[in-house]
Amino acid sequence: MVRCFFNSKWWLAKVIFEKMKISLSKIILLTSIIFIVVTFFLALNKDTKYNTKDLVGKEIGEFEIKFLLKDEIFTKNNLIGNEYYLINIWASWCFPCKIEHPLLMRLSNLNNIKLIGINYKDKKLNANNFLKKLGNPYDILLEDKSGTNSVIFSVFGVPESILINDKKMIIKKFIGPINEADYQFIKGKINEK
Amino acid sequence: MLSNTGNLLIAASTLSTLLIIHSTYRSLKSKDYSITKNLVYLNLFQITFIISSFFLLILSFVVSDFSLLSVYQNSHTSKPIFYKISGVWGNHEGSLLLWVNIMIIFSYLFFTLNRDTEKKFRLYTLLIQNILIAGFMVFLLLDSNPFAKIIPIPNEGLGLNPILQDPALAIHPPLLYVGFVGSSIYFSAAIGAILSNINGKNFASSVKFWVLISWLFQSLGIIVGSIWAYYELGWGGFWFWDPVENASLIPWFCMTALLHSVLVLEKRNYLYNWVLILSLITFISSVTGTFLVRSGILNSVHTFASDPSRGLYILIFLTLMIIFSLVIFLKKRFNDKFFVQPVSKETFILTNNWFMMFYLATVFIGTVYPIFTQVLYDVKISVGPPFYNAVIGPIIIPFLIIMALGPKISWIKHNFKSFKGIIIILILSSLINFLIFYFFKSYNLISNLIIISSLFLIISSFKDFFNTDVKKNYINIPNLIYHLGFGTLILFIILNHNFSEEFDFNIKVGETKKIENVEIKFLNLNLEKRENYDALVGNFDIFDNKRNFKKRLNPEIRVYDKPETLTFETAINTNLKHDLYLTMSNLEGSDFFNVKYQIKPFMLLIWFAAFLTASGGLLRLFLRR
Amino acid sequence: MRNNIFIIILLIFSFNLNAKENSGLDIKIFKNLRCIVCQGQSIAESNSDFAQTIKIVVRDKIKQGNNEQEIYNFLAEKYGEWIVYKPKFSYLNSILWIFPYFILIFGGTLVYKYFKKKNY
Numbered sequence: 001m002v003r004c005f006f007n008s009k010w011w012l013a014k015v016i017f018e019k020m021k022i023s024l025s026k027i028i029l030l031t032s033i034i035f036i037v038v039t040f041f042l043a044l045n046k047d048t049k050y051n052t053k054d055l056v057g058k059e060i061g062e063f064e065i066k067f068l069l070k071d072e073i074f075t076k077n078n079l080i081g082n083e084y085y086l087i088n089i090w091a092s093w094c095f096p097c098k099i100e101h102p103l104l105m106r107l108s109n110l111n112n113i114k115l116i117g118i119n120y121k122d123k124k125l126n127a128n129n130f131l132k133k134l135g136n137p138y139d140i141l142l143e144d145k146s147g148t149n150s151v152i153f154s155v156f157g158v159p160e161s162i163l164i165n166d167k168k169m170i171i172k173k174f175i176g177p178i179n180e181a182d183y184q185f186i187k188g189k190i191n192e193k
Numbered sequence: 194m195l196s197n198t199g200n201l202l203i204a205a206s207t208l209s210t211l212l213i214i215h216s217t218y219r220s221l222k223s224k225d226y227s228i229t230k231n232l233v234y235l236n237l238f239q240i241t242f243i244i245s246s247f248f249l250l251i252l253s254f255v256v257s258d259f260s261l262l263s264v265y266q267n268s269h270t271s272k273p274i275f276y277k278i279s280g281v282w283g284n285h286e287g288s289l290l291l292w293v294n295i296m297i298i299f300s301y302l303f304f305t306l307n308r309d310t311e312k313k314f315r316l317y318t319l320l321i322q323n324i325l326i327a328g329f330m331v332f333l334l335l336d337s338n339p340f341a342k343i344i345p346i347p348n349e350g351l352g353l354n355p356i357l358q359d360p361a362l363a364i365h366p367p368l369l370y371v372g373f374v375g376s377s378i379y380f381s382a383a384i385g386a387i388l389s390n391i392n393g394k395n396f397a398s399s400v401k402f403w404v405l406i407s408w409l410f411q412s413l414g415i416i417v418g419s420i421w422a423y424y425e426l427g428w429g430g431f432w433f434w435d436p437v438e439n440a441s442l443i444p445w446f447c448m449t450a451l452l453h454s455v456l457v458l459e460k461r462n463y464l465y466n467w468v469l470i471l472s473l474i475t476f477i478s479s480v481t482g483t484f485l486v487r488s489g490i491l492n493s494v495h496t497f498a499s500d501p502s503r504g505l506y507i508l509i510f511l512t513l514m515i516i517f518s519l520v521i522f523l524k525k526r527f528n529d530k531f532f533v534q535p536v537s538k539e540t541f542i543l544t545n546n547w548f549m550m551f552y553l554a555t556v557f558i559g560t561v562y563p564i565f566t567q568v569l570y571d572v573k574i575s576v577g578p579p580f581y582n583a584v585i586g587p588i589i590i591p592f593l594i595i596m597a598l599g600p601k602i603s604w605i606k607h608n609f610k611s612f613k614g615i616i617i618i619l620i621l622s623s624l625i626n627f628l629i630f631y632f633f634k635s636y637n638l639i640s641n642l643i644i645i646s647s648l649f650l651i652i653s654s655f656k657d658f659f660n661t662d663v664k665k666n667y668i669n670i671p672n673l674i675y676h677l678g679f680g681t682l683i684l685f686i687i688l689n690h691n692f693s694e695e696f697d698f699n700i701k702v703g704e705t706k707k708i709e710n711v712e713i714k715f716l717n718l719n720l721e722k723r724e725n726y727d728a729l730v731g732n733f734d735i736f737d738n739k740r741n742f743k744k745r746l747n748p749e750i751r752v753y754d755k756p757e758t759l760t761f762e763t764a765i766n767t768n769l770k771h772d773l774y775l776t777m778s779n780l781e782g783s784d785f786f787n788v789k790y791q792i793k794p795f796m797l798l799i800w801f802a803a804f805l806t807a808s809g810g811l812l813r814l815f816l817r818r
Numbered sequence: 819m820r821n822n823i824f825i826i827i828l829l830i831f832s833f834n835l836n837a838k839e840n841s842g843l844d845i846k847i848f849k850n851l852r853c854i855v856c857q858g859q860s861i862a863e864s865n866s867d868f869a870q871t872i873k874i875v876v877r878d879k880i881k882q883g884n885n886e887q888e889i890y891n892f893l894a895e896k897y898g899e900w901i902v903y904k905p906k907f908s909y910l911n912s913i914l915w916i917f918p919y920f921i922l923i924f925g926g927t928l929v930y931k932y933f934k935k936k937n938y
Contacts, residue, residue: 026523033519036561037512042568043490044501044508054898061896093782121782121867147871148878154896156855156868428863435858540933547925554921562914563900570910575852577860577903584918695845697862697873761865778865787870789862 055154055170060162063152068119068127068143079168084113084190087162088138088178089150091122092130094158100177101134107183108137112190116140120158121147163189195253196261199340202246203290206297207330209239210323217320226312233305236319240301247281247294250339254281259350262343263287267352271725279363280352285487285503286339288366293333295370296326299378303403310399311391318378318385325377328510336503355726355753355760361421365414372411373444373479378403379451380476383469384518387525393468397459400472402817404455407475408448409810415441416803427763427776429695429791431799434581436491439560440482443553447475450549453542463539466526467546473518478553480511490564541599548592555584586639593646593683596676597653618656622648629688636691643687650680671813678806685795685802694792699785706788712736713790726753731777731786733764740792748777748788772796847876847889850903860903 064075079085088104090097108115117138119127124143131138144150153162154173161174163186171189174182216232250263254277259265267284268277281287300322307315333339356362379400386396418441419431432438451471458468485491488504559576566572598615626644630636654677658670696708705714716732729750736743746764753760766773774791848862855868861876872893879889890902905911 029519033515037508037515039565039568040484040488040490040508041505043564044488044504046490046567123782146874147867148875151871151875151896156897426863428859430863433858540929543929543932547922547929550925551918551922555918558914558917562905562911566910572910573898573900574905574911575900575903576905576914577850577852579850579904580914583904584915588922695842695862697845697848780870781867787865 055162055173057169059167059169060164061152063149065118065142065144065149068124068141074116074140074142076168079164082166084166085116085164086113086186087116087118087153087164089118089120089144089153089155089158089160091120091158092126093122094120096177097159098134100159100179101137103178103180103183104137105135107178107186108139110187110190113186114139116142118150118153119143120150120155121145165189195249195258196340196342199246199249199253199261200338202242202249203330203334203338203340206239206242206246206293207327207334209235209242210297210327210330213239213323214320214327217316217323221313221316221320226316228312228316236301236304240297243294243297246340247290250287250290251278251281254278257350259348260342260344260346261339262341263339265343265347265350265352267350269350269352272352272358275360276358276363280357282366282370283357283363284352285500286333286337286341288370289329289333289337290339291367291370292374293326293329295374296322296329296377299375299403300326300381303378303382303399307399310395311389313389314382314385314391314395314399316385317388318382320381321384322378322381325381325514332503332506332510336506351756354756355751355758356425359421359425361417361424365418365421368410368417369414369441372407372409372414372448373441373476373482375403375407375410376444376448376472376475376479379407379472380518383472384521387469387521390525393458393462393465396465397455397468401455401459404448404451405810405813408445408452409807409814411441411445411448412803412807412810415445416800416807419803420800423796424763424765427761429693429763429774429789429793434556434559434576434578436560437486439556440486443482443556443560444475444479446549446553446556447471447478450546451475453545457539457542461539464543469522469526471546473522477511477515477518478557480507480514484508484511485560491560541595544595545599548588548595551588552585555581559584586643589683590639590642590646593643593650593680596679597646597650614656615653618649618652619645621652622646634692640687640691644684647680647684647687651677651684654680671809671816673809674812675806675809678802678804678809682799682802682806685799689793689795689799692794696790697787699780699787701784701786710737710739711790712738713788715786715788726751728752728762729779733775733777733788735773735775735790737792744773746773746775748775750777750779767797769797770794843886844873844877844880847880847886848873850890851876851893852901852903854897854901 060076060079062076064073066073086107104115107113115138117140119142121144127143131141147155153160157175159177161178161182163171163174165171172185178186213232213235216229216235220227220229220232250261252258253261253264254268255274257264257268257270257277259268263284263286267280267287272280282291300319303322304315304319382396382400382403385391415438418438422433423429423431451468454464454468454471457464484504484507487500487507489501490504559580562576563574566574597618622645625648626641629644630641654673658673658677694709694711696706696711696713698706698708700706700713700715702715702718705712707713712735714734714736716734719730719732721728721730729752731748731750733746733748734743735746744766746766748764749762751760751762752758761776761778764773764775771792771794774789774793776789778787780787845862849860851861851872853859853861853864853866853869853872856864856866859869861869861872875893876889879892884892893901899906905914907915
């Protein structure tokens with residue numbers, strides 16, 4: 001009699017445990033499916049284009065780039081503090097570069113900012129002609145014939161621009177030509193001081 | 194006019210579908226589950242209308258009727274007729290029509306060819322299948338109608354993308370669709386089985402054929418896609434673990450697992466629940482794959498013109514499908530005890546399924562993980578070949594060995610002679626591997642083990658082949674072919690992987706590049722004007738001092754003007770021992786050309802082994818008769 | 819019998835010691851890098867301008883003595899983690915690497931339970 005009682009209690013506990021295990025697995029299954037479906041749903045509206053927000057706040061890397069018009073090398077150490085720099089990657093064969101050029105000219109007239117132009121995979125003659133025709137906004141003119149030096153600036157196309165503050169930190173990277181909104185943004189930033 | 198007829202046919206087909214749903218529901222409610230004459234006629238109408246609409250679409254493409262938007266977008270009068278036809282399914286709308294056609298064809302055939310199965314089961318299956326069909330037809334009519342009109346009617350079409358004009362690429366979608374769209378029928382049959390409470394053996398008998406067909410076509414579709422990638426895409430590989438490729442591989446794992454388990458269910462009535470689950474997740478994974486590919490959330494070389502709104506519809510449909518099948522399964526089957534009956538050699542089939550689920554989990558997580566990191570953490574990561582090779586590579590080794598041992602295992606307990614035989618084969622495999630390693634080139638531990646285990650599988654299969662009593666066991670020949678083919682496939686893939694040589698360099702016309710014991714001479718460039726493009730043909734002489742040959746290879750850069758595209762045609766020199774693979778591309782603003790030269794051993798044997806494995810399925814089909 | 823197996827295992831392990839130094843390091847790295855301006859191609863297969871530039875950068879770095887992981891780290895720092903095809907072993911990616919083996923073990927226990935039932 002006693003043995004029967006213990007057996008039935010043990011059996012009951014086992015059944016309840018099994019049922020709980022089953023309910024738990026059902027809940028886990030349902031939750032995982034909902035999780036996956038919701039993630040897919042959110043992913044539908046996400047932009048898969050490459051963005052550059054990770055670069056913001058990082059200090060610019062070491063670099064050594066030759067000047068376009070003389071045989072000297074320009075390095076990170078040549079960046080004097082207390083000034084903002086806009087590094088602009090451009091080329092004479094690049095159509096959007098022509099479009100952004102007037103904005104660069106306007107930027108060059110502002111105080112507190114210096115423009116560094118890196119001529120990307122270009123011929124010196126064509127680069128000079130381009131600047132002669134449209135004007136030279138650059139305080140410092142460098143060249144990157146092979147394009148490998150621009151990798152330091154995370155470049156993968158032209159035009160691209162990087163705004164650096166007086167502490168040599170990246171404030172923003174612009175992919176594509178600078179537009180009016182970008183101009184205002186830069187103007188705002190350099191006047192923050 | 195064609196557009197209106199087409200629309201009419203699709204509408205008629207949709208109407209038939211809805212009436213079928215109504216009629217089956219009525220029959221199921223009735224006491225005797227009668228299959229009325231009306232129901233039979235409705236099915237006949239449904240399939241007639243939908244096939245006619247498909248042929249009408251083909252006709253529109255062939256005559257270049259540009260009043261149809263999809264013909265305008267995807268065809269061109271100067272396209273060769275073969276590619277005009279294949280252009281029908283080379284776009285979203287047309288492929289969706291093909292999708293619906295296959296679902297209806299399978300529905301019709303399953304219904305009419307299973308006359309001696311329980312009526313309740315047939316009716317439920319028909320009902321569920323047609324609900325699915327209705328869902329896709331609504332999608333087709335509302336969003337992706339291939340018969341949509343364009344006004345004013347243009348004179349010429351846009352669709353002359355040269356990359357899409359390739360025979361392998363033309364047949365690749367239909368093959369795959371018969372595969373994973375065809376799996377819809379055993380999804381519906383599984384739910385039908387649960388609702389009608391049919392016996393496991395009967396369920397297995399009724400779906401076995403369909404599992405085999407879908408497996409065979411899925412395998413062929415994947416192989417043909419890989420062949421296309423190798424010959425056309427110019428990187429020298431045939432599998433990139435690209436998300437779209439993975440989307441076709443995941444259903445294949447389910448199908449392979451199901452192919453094995455359904456045999457157990459039929460013979461012994463074991464694993465019923467598991468077979469039901471597999472039947473459900475095959476089609477679920479197919480629709481998930483379609484969602485991933487067409488919604489635009491994945492970055493891939495194969496992306497269709499993707500559209501988030503289409504993605505949303507498919508996602509909703511998928512979610513409903515999953516929840517619906519899950520609820521039905523859990524309500525009716527989960528309370529049955531899962532692991533009931535004892536087993537003998539079925540454990541090895543279960544082991545196959547276990548490994549298949551592992552491969553599935555790996556490919557699935559690798560494919561969707563980047564989506565998760567992006568949505569949850571805004572971090573973009575890439576999961577590519579190194580991940581899959583690292584995770585799956587080692588596990589292939591026990592898998593191959595178990596594949597070799599599985600068929601014999603029930604003897605092993607008693608027959609010591611057989612055990613000795615296995616050790617001898619193992620030693621022989623290791624010896625062959627050692628010879629390869631010593632005389633040719635050394636490679637890492639995992640490769641060693643993979644070669645040994647694949648040789649083990651190959652030799653075991655041959656031994657079994659010659660040992661079997663042909664009279665009694667001829668039905669086992671397909672099994673041997675499957676396993677022999679698979680072992681051979683892995684062997685040649687791993688040999689190819691370890692013995693391939695690749696060179697990437699820049700060279701000018703007239704120059705010679707010497708790398709290791711290979712000399713590549715860039716003789717000259719010829720401009721050839723061909724039918725619809727200009728070809729810049731490079732003439733290269735390859736001198737190989739180690740392998741002792743001199744070959745001439747002619748890669749091309751093709752310039753098309755309608756539309757303006759550039760394609761790079763690989764020069765491939767093939768023989769049984771190796772393929773020589775050469776691509777050339779021009780460098781912007783430079784006289785230099787970037788040349789990639791590869792020596793790829795055993796490519797032909799890889800294709801042979803892949804087809805051999807698939808042919809096991811073909812043989813099995815014939816032996817059924 | 820056991821001696822044979824032992825000899826085989828010994829032979830297998832001795833092979834690994836003789837594995838040749840990988841001379842195609844540059845191409846191996848190219849294959850593991852994503853061409854970020856292309857749709858799903860690696861640096862090895864892409865004919866794009868970006869790919870050509872990266873190839874030069876990688877070869878320069880190899881010449882300067884950087885090892886494979888250093889090169890990946892450099893490029894990941896510049897272009898993001900997704901430029902490398904092999905996902906990092908990080909906290910974020912832990913689920914990615916563990917999940918397949920979790921399924922393997924979970925499946926294994928299910929098969930074992932099923933197998934055990936037979937032998938009662």
